Amino acid sequence: GNSVTQMEGPVTLSEEAFLTINCTYTATGYPSLFWYVQYPGEGLQLLLKATKADDKGSNKGFEATYRKETTSFHLEKGSVQVSDSAVYFCALRGSARQLTFGSGTQLTVLP
């Protein structure tokens, strides 16, 4: 079956630091890949997505590139802000619409 593995947290960074959250996946076929963000006390919001190999998703300064050869979809941001503090989930969608999520990575950005 499908699975998603993302780096364990928590991750603590200073403001303006570079962020990488690793995500790798196992899936048959050609899944779509997503990053969701969950701010404290809220539901999940779609952050970015990529639907085919070599696609780059981007939003709010975050980026992730769909790498089929390494089955990865790492999330990056060049300069994090305190407001980026949240839990980040990597997810994939296979042939059905069911999403398979990673376990989530808690990010805390300190001023």
Next chain:
Amino acid sequence: EAQVTQNPRYLITVTGKKLTVTCSQNMNHEYMSWYRQDPGLGLRQIYYSMNVEVTDKGDVPEGYKVSRKEKRNFPLILESPSPNQTSLYFCASSSVDTQYFGPGTRLTVL
């Protein structure tokens, strides 16, 4: 405004007392689903529905029921809740390529 709503947002109950968590979406989506979120486990799908009167089990369906009598509503039913169902629950509604999540229902079963 496009949204998914859930009620209640918080619920404390006791073992065995039937409860229903409602979910409603205003985007005319056919696909809806329920997830539970537990620390270290991410989100796991409980049930999903491809359309009215069409429901199917997700990864962790035991102890839950759902119904889909109307396109906009997808309630989650716990006939006899147990403490291991204490969790944070999310309803989601999906277009072709994006899932929209509700704000969550935090359930505690004593």
